[in-house]
Structures are given as structure tokens and as C-alpha cells.
Amino acid sequence: MYFQHSPEVWAAHPGLVAGILYAEGVGGPPRAGLPLGDLHAVARDRLSGGTEASFPEIQAWRRAFSRMGLAPTRYRCAAESLLRRLRTEGGLPEVHPLVDLGNAVSAAYAVPVGILDVPRIGGGIEVRPARGDERYLTFAGAEEHPDPGEVIFADPRGRAHARRWTNRQSGWSAVREDTATVLVVVEAMHEGAERDVPVVLDAIGRELRRGWSAPCRSALLSPAAPRVEF
Numbered sequence: 001m002y003f004q005h006s007p008e009v010w011a012a013h014p015g016l017v018a019g020i021l022y023a024e025g026v027g028g029p030p031r032a033g034l035p036l037g038d039l040h041a042v043a044r045d046r047l048s049g050g051t052e053a054s055f056p057e058i059q060a061w062r063r064a065f066s067r068m069g070l071a072p073t074r075y076r077c078a079a080e081s082l083l084r085r086l087r088t089e090g091g092l093p094e095v096h097p098l099v100d101l102g103n104a105v106s107a108a109y110a111v112p113v114g115i116l117d118v119p120r121i122g123g124g125i126e127v128r129p130a131r132g133d134e135r136y137l138t139f140a141g142a143e144e145h146p147d148p149g150e151v152i153f154a155d156p157r158g159r160a161h162a163r164r165w166t167n168r169q170s171g172w173s174a175v176r177e178d179t180a181t182v183l184v185v186v187e188a189m190h191e192g193a194e195r196d197v198p199v200v201l202d203a204i205g206r207e208l209r210r211g212w213s214a215p216c217r218s219a220l221l222s223p224a225a226p227r228v229e230f
Contacts, residue, residue, distance in 0.1 A: 001121060003183065004227035006128035009151060013064055014223075017193035019186045019201045021218040022118070022230045023208045027180035030097050030211030039104035043086055046110070052083035057110035057196075060189035061166065068151060070164060077166040078112040098175050098182060101207055109200050111193075112166035114153075114185040120173040121183065122155040124229075127165070136160040137171040153185075183230075 003020050010016065052058050058080045062072035076084070082103055086092055092103050098115055106113040116125070132148035135158060146152050146160050153161035153170075161170045166187060175182065186200045198220065205216040219228040 001118060001183070002124035002227055002229045003185070003221075004124075004126050005221060006126055007223075007226070008129055009127055010223040010226065012067060013189065015060065015189045015191075015193070017188050017197045018221040019197045019218060020221070020228060021184040021186075021201050021205055021208075021216055022182075023184070023205070023212075023214045023216045024181045025214045026098060026182055026208060026212045027178065028212075031213070032211050034097060034101050034104075034207055034211055036100055036104045039108040040086065040092065043083060043104075043107040043110075047083065047087050051087065052080050052110065055083075055110045056192075057188060057190045058083070060191075060193075061112070064189050065164070065167075068165070069149075070167075075164050075167045078114070078169075079106045079110050079166075082107045083110060096175050096177070096179075097211070098179065101204065101211075102184065105200060105203055105207075109196060109203075111186060111188045111196065111200055113200065113204070114162065114166070114169060115175055116153075116161060116169075116173040116183045116185070117175055117179045118173075118181040118183050121161065122157045122159060122172075125153045125155055125161060125183075127151060128154055130154070130160065134158050134160040136163055139171045139174065141171065 061077040130146035151165040
């Protein structure tokens with residue numbers, strides 16, 4: 001399988017820093033406890049000094065959404081939505097150990113973290129502007145078509161695995177009870193992202209190895225090296 005960003009995405013968002021992590025053997029419950037509480041505490045501590053809207057990581061994504069023609073307070077990146085929920089509701093829901101880990105890391109570092117079930121990706125993912133004929137599956141089971149030009153995670157079969165880039169993941173490749181191989185996607189736009197994205201990848205990889213003894217491989221993407229294959 002492959003993962004890549006299109007030249008159009010790199011050109012429109014030159015501040016993008018992207019990293020991916022591929023892990024096998026992550027099926028079933030973790031054999032060691034995950035530090036969800038510690039990660040939530042990091043996020044809460046940061047929120048005590050101001051709302052998520054003041055974080056440079058979130059502000060950078062808001063600017064990116066504005067460049068895409070999206071109202072940034074209507075469509076939020078996943079990290080902002082998690083932080084907002086943590087601030088207003090006091091916690092994050094438990095969905096699945098892998099999802100819970102990704103959400104906790106995303107909140108702690110204020111950067112979007114996507115986790116996709118590799119066998120359901122369909123060969124690979126390109127982050128690119130949509131044509132408008134791609135199929136997106138909601139978590140409720142309804143199919144939608146992305147708007148032409150919005151950034152999506154597209155596979156070779158014409159399915160969109162995320163809409164509005166980091167706003168909403170698809171049901172096509174969501175983590176399930178039988179998920180055993182995952183692709184973790186970390187993307188950031190803020191100043192210092194080139195330092196923070198590898199730290200986030202390391203944090204996730206460390207917990208996958210500790211909890212599942214999972215072999216992990218990671219890579220950073222750039223305009224000069226926009227594609228990685230596993």
C-alpha cells in the first residue's frame with residue numbers, strides 16, 4: 001500500500017508537515033495499560049491557560065481551512081474538535097483502544113491524528129482535491145459525495161476515507177474490533193511542526209509497541225519525498 005499527498009496539496013499548503021506510521025499486530029485489547037489519563041491531563045493543563053482556539057497548532061489549521069474556502073468555526077480539524085469536547089464535557093468517549101490512544105495523543109499535542117484500517121484502504125491513499133464523484137461513507141452508514149475541490153483521502157477505487165482533510169473520517173476504513181494492521185497519519189501546519197510531528201509519531205509508536213508488541217515503521221513526507229510505500 002502507499003500514502004501520498006498530491007502536488008496540489010503541497011503547493012497550496014507549503015507549511016504542511018506530514019508523518020505516517022504503519023503497525024501490524026494491533027488486534028485485540030492491549031497487554032499493557034495505555035496512558036490515556038496522563039495524555040488527557042496534558043491537554044487539560046494546556047486548556048487551563050486558554051481555549052483550544054488560541055493554540056498555534058489549531059490556528060494554523062484554521063488558516064488552512066480558510067484557504068480551502070471552509071468556515072473554520074463550522075468545520076474544525078479533528079484535534080480542535082477533541083480539545084473542545086474535552087474542555088466542554090470534561091472527557092473523551094471510549095470507542096476502541098486504538099482510537100482512544102489516537103484521540104488522547106491528538107488532544108495532548110493538539111495535532112490531528114488519523115488511524116485507518118489498512119486492509120480496508122483499498123491499495124493506498126492520496127490526499128488530494130476531490131473531483132466530486134468520489135464516495136464517502138458516514139459512520140451512520142449513509143453515502144455522500146465530497147464537494148469538488150475539497151481535500152480528501154482518496155483511494156484507487158474512488159472512495160473518500162476522509163472529508164475536508166482532517167475534519168471527518170469515513171466509515172470505510174474506521175478501526176473495528178477485528179482491526180489488526182493500521183496506518184496512522186499525523187499532519188500539522190504550525191511553526192515547529194517539523195519538530196512536533198516526529199515526537200507525536202514516536203509517542204504513538206511507543207504505546208503500540210508497549211501495548212501490543214507491534215512492529216512499527218514510520219516515515220516523514222515532503223514535497224521532495226511525497227510518497228511512501230509499505
